[in-house]
Amino acid sequence: MPKDTIIYIPIEAPKRELTSKTMLATRLAKAGYTTILFEHSFFDRHKWKMPGLYLGKNFFRYEKSKTNKSWYNEMKKSKIDIWYLDEEAGIFPGKDPKSWKIFLDERIDINNLSSKDKILVWGRWQKEHWIEKTNKHEEKNIIITGTPHYDMLQTKYHKYFREFDLNTTGNLENYILINTRFSLVNSHPRLGRKAVEKFYLDAEESFKKFNKEKFSSLIFKEETFLIKNFIELAKYLSENFTDKNIVLRAHPDEGSERYKNELSAHKNIKVISEGGIDSWIRLSDCVIHNGCSTAIQADFAKKKVISYLPSDGGLNFYVTTPGLPNMIGFLAKTNEDVKEAIKNPVYKQSKQKWESTFSEENTIEKIASMVEEFYPEDKTSSMNIFKNLKIKYFMVNIKEFLKDILRPIFKKPKVIFPYEEFYNIMKISSTTSNIYDTKISVNKLARGAIVISPK
Template sequence: MHRPIFIPVETFNRELDSRLFLAARLATSKKRVFVGKHGSLARLFPHSKGAIYLGKSLVTPFFTSRLDELNQLHQAHGAFIHLDTEGAVFPGDEDDWRETLRSRIDPARLDGCDTICTWGEFQADYYRSDQPPPTITPTGEPRFDLYKEGYRAFYDAKVRELRQRFGDFILINTSLAKANNQLGIDYAFSPRSGYRAHSEEGRDFVLRSWERQTLALVAFVKLIHRLSNMLSGRKIVVRPHPSENQQFYHTVLAGLDNVFVIHEGSVAPWLLAAEAMIHDGCTTAVEAYFANAAIINYQVAAETAGAYLANSLGRHAHSEDEVLELLATTSRGDGGSVPEKARQLLQNFETDAIEALNQAVESTVDRLDVAPSCPTDEVVQRVEGRAFNTERAKRILRPLSRLRMKHNAYARSKFPGFKQPDIEFRLKAIERVTDVRLKFKIFSEDLLVIGQRV
């Protein structure tokens, strides 16, 4: 019987490609890998036995005591491999990093078959301080692997297309959702964003992030206007974080003919095609390092408050003039050296995360002492169909409020849904890169399964 592996995807453009590569590596004659939205995966727990869930969504950051779904997985003799999607690019100093790690997951809630896979040794050491500690393995994050030799050919066609479309363009990546959130300022100051009104420490952490990002937002808008004037012959692509309100940038940059506000597909081919990437504290800087892009950290606020890992790579500028100077003197492949502290935060500098996660899964299989049972296609189709009908009935009987519609639109923008031609295109490209023959089936816009084709 196949063992079910569940891999959640939160944000298409950020994670889908790496999770499909990971699924291709894990899919064997003895495993079926389900990829999709967390809710669709969790609904399959009662129909599975000995399953492995590889992701973070079984626990909610800042609400780590909510364990209903984790308990359900354990009741089905399954195991949880926790892999954070935001596991190293933390603001503040090392004490702030530890506070962030504490808010992400509580190791004491895990059982003997569970594992925490961290982005680096620093995070692993923090979680190992728990007594008794669960199994903890620093693996890195799979999406950074895709820029390395052996993977990056996956993006060749898209890179050629972007260079034909934009020429030698400058990419500006923003990560300023505290100041410019798609769901509004009320979300940025909500418990789900880490704000705790009755905790001075909790308030201070969010307020510092909000202050810094607000200053950075103003500075980036001014910088883009300046670059548009000074570099009128070059195209500038502004790519906001998926949690940001993109309309803000369309409004404040309107009329700049050489500036394009685009959040389209994975950032990987954009980084591989761009001549330079400008950011402040964005995880994309780490990806840019592996993509050999010229990285410019534009910081107008105190460096100590920023995201250390992202800002430790590339060159630094603190004024618009310095940005212009670096654009004239910095070229692709000029990423600079990697500080030892940064290496402690990200295992990808040393190892292949996809292979490390495959080993973590195999170790978990060895610890599970129950024969696996995988839901049949008929069961999966029935469960997904029932969920779809339930949601449709809710919309008819209880029309959505304006706020709820806004939340739903935000969720769909991050996860637009699986489409047959798109998944087929991606998996064929993965087959060419990996020499693994794959088959897949889409059950709904939110769920698909991948297996090995023999």
């Protein structure tokens, strides 16, 4: 039966979030709910005009300050319930939860949330930490759910995504996948160096709590060292596995030109940046990384993981590196170690390393069941909900239409949010509807907002 409650799910980085959140929206549609997937600032700019439930983190945004509550207060005035869900709340610098908790606290002060809000956490240590820190939230409202963009990589979903994945990779499969994360020394032109530097400077205060050196200067040295080693590793693997494709996938915040220029002579190396990382992981033979969350995603997918940790000569670069990913799979210090790990036919999943950080694997089902429990009413048809939304946001479409007409006359503004990638929801939803064996309607509400509802 259709449900009254609208579910609002923000999208900040489509390459990271789009597939998993489309899966969640589809599962909710099967249960009768209308869900809006939207560019994360859409309703802050265009107002919250219908009540509902917000599943996300972007109500305290960095545009003003980490503690500014103006957007949050507007949501509350508009009768938006909030369930805090942060897709970046598990992988932090340092080697253990003691240091990870420092960075977790920088993500949000949960005491700024209403006692009626729910806090959805990835795993046990996050829940234990926040129970200890809070002065207003009951333990029952701090709930271990895991995170959707790890859940989606479980092997039970692979067969459903195969056609979609092959389309994403251009029919490449069974390749060696190298994931990089060196955005400070190799920034994407879309962001620019200054924006990336600001991100790292924001982490300075947290880092000072367990290290005297400057975080930004240390990470610059580390990335300079690592990017050189990763390029050399790619060349080495190209020459030692001539019958294999080597796919080097730069982080979404990285540029790809440096890799293309330095690796152009190696014909079996493909430097790519398009598509969600989930597709590239699912069709790979193995994943090579350093300090990258994709290590744990690949382990979820039961792919061989190789953590490449070239010796830094005692310079202690790795103090800035997220420690948990580098505990996963084979640990390789040299190019030869990587080669032997690739050849090794035996691989054991590293679940014991990550299960206290990711303590619930079936996140999408868990969250959907919670929504059904707390919002069980069924009154309004999903078609009527969509019609109401279209009426309320009619002027948004008119304004966008006029902007499109006038835009060629004026200087083209810099667009940071990748809208073209965002609209891949249309393609992904055909796969997710098969996963849940349900019929859904997928409609554009306005630029940067897609509605998924039961058909």
